Amino acid sequence: xxxxxxxxxxxxxxxxxxxxxxxxxxxxxxxxxSNRALRSARDAVDSHRVWDxxxxxxxxxxxxxxxxxxxxxxxxxxxxxxGQTVPILVRRxxxxxxxxxxxxxxxxxxxxxxxxxxxxxxxxxxxLDDDAAVRAQISENMARRDxxxxxxxxxxxELVENGFxxxxxxxxxxxxxxxxxxxxxxxxxxxxxxxIRAIGxxxxxxxxxxxxxxxxxxxxxxxRDALIRIAEKEYTRFTVDAVTEGSDAAPGDPSVMAFEAxxxxxxxxxxxxxxxxxxxxxxxxxxxxxxxxxxLRRTAKGLSLELPGGGFADWLEAEAxxxxxxxxxxxxxxxxx
Numbered sequence: 001x002x003x004x005x006x007x008x009x010x011x012x013x014x015x016x017x018x019x020x021x022x023x024x025x026x027x028x029x030x031x032x033x034s035n036r037a038l039r040s041a042r043d044a045v046d047s048h049r050v051w052d053x054x055x056x057x058x059x060x061x062x063x064x065x066x067x068x069x070x071x072x073x074x075x076x077x078x079x080x081x082x083g084q085t086v087p088i089l090v091r092r093x094x095x096x097x098x099x100x101x102x103x104x105x106x107x108x109x110x111x112x113x114x115x116x117x118x119x120x121x122x123x124x125x126x127x128l129d130d131d132a133a134v135r136a137q138i139s140e141n142m143a144r145r146d147x148x149x150x151x152x153x154x155x156x157x158e159l160v161e162n163g164f165x166x167x168x169x170x171x172x173x174x175x176x177x178x179x180x181x182x183x184x185x186x187x188x189x190x191x192x193x194x195x196i197r198a199i200g201x202x203x204x205x206x207x208x209x210x211x212x213x214x215x216x217x218x219x220x221x222x223x224r225d226a227l228i229r230i231a232e233k234e235y236t237r238f239t240v241d242a243v244t245e246g247s248d249a250a251p252g253d254p255s256v257m258a259f260e261a262x263x264x265x266x267x268x269x270x271x272x273x274x275x276x277x278x279x280x281x282x283x284x285x286x287x288x289x290x291x292x293x294x295x296l297r298r299t300a301k302g303l304s305l306e307l308p309g310g311g312f313a314d315w316l317e318a319e320a321x322x323x324x325x326x327x328x329x330x331x332x333x334x335x336x337x
Contacts, residue, residue, distance in 0.1 A: 050087045052120040053100065055113045058090055060102040076111040079118055084108060087122040091133055100125065103133050131164075148201040150210055153184035154193065160185065183207070190214035195224045198231040199262060200255025209263070216266040230265050231258035 088105025102109060103126065112118050147155070152174075159170045171181040187207070188196065191214050217224070238254035286294040295306045307313040316323065 050122050051125055053123050055109065055121050057098060058100045058102055058109060058121065060106060060109065072107050072111040072114060075107055076114050079111050080115055084112065084122045087124050089126060090123045091126050091128045103128060148203045149206050150196055151201050153188040154196060156181050157185045157188045187211055187214045190218055192224050195228055198228040199258045202255045202259040203253060205256060205259050212267065213263050220266050222266045227262045227265060230261050234258040234261045
């Protein structure tokens with residue numbers, strides 16, 4: 001293998017791993033499937049060099065795998081400061097000369113399009129058909145493990161709807177079970193793509209809560225347009241706080257805030273626990289010769305007799321056993337009459 005060939009392969013391997021956090025090894029089947037698609041893309045590179053392309057030459061017609069692809073300000077600043085260290089991957093347009101279709105590297109492309117300083121996109125050019133390009137995109141997603149649950153659900157839904165394959169075939173490519181794909185698509189369909197995109201990726205919100213939101217919307221018949229406005233209001237509030245109080249003062253992830261607001265609007269409030277009934281206490285003063293000498297107190301726990309200190313209290317304490325036996329005997333004899 002020539003040194004230029006090795007360099008080309010190394011660049012594509014770096015491209016596949018770009019931005020991917022260090023994670024535990026994937027299952028063998030997943031790794032083999034991902035490697036196979038990336039290897040196909042790598043072997044399809046039809047030039048020994050990285051091309052400098054005009055951003056307008058590249059079309060992004062891929063299935064969308066992110067809900068916020070335009071969120072690239074930090075990446076744009078990094079590229080302006082350090083240059084584009086990792087090239088994107090494109091393929092030649094099937095009908096238009098000097099035009100290309102994006103395979104992967106959307107955020108890098110958007111960052112450069114948003115830049116006033118960087119005018120060229122560094123790209124590797126591969127000869128891939130539609131199916132191979134989608135598989136390469138999927139493989140990059142599997143390496144980049146930061147897509148949220150709902151982004152993956154929308155991605156799977158759009159793969160099926162765009163004719164990439166049925167749910168079983170999509171599950172095989174995504175290296176997940178058919179049931180998980182089926183459940184994810186059902187949740188995405190129940191909530192609706194417009195509302196999902198209004199909420200955003202909501203990192204950290206997993207399947208159970210998205211499922212609960214889907215069920216709440218179906219059960220209540222909630223107006224999705226109204227829910228979209230609720231989500232948009234949270235983004236507006238977040239932006240206003242960031243502008244008026246500084247970015248450090250804006251708390252958390254606006255998409256998570258939007259999810260929580262929408263969820264609160266449709267999810268039934270937890271049933272309030274009935275207040276425990278306060279035990280009723282009954283007191284009865286006892287008198288001797290017209291003067292109060294004791295208090296009889298009845299509570300849920302039983303009956304108590306309270307006497308002020310003194311000679312009578314001392315005598316009753318000494319005679320308590322005899323007195324209680326006598327009273328008990330009188331009670332029994334009364335019950336028999």
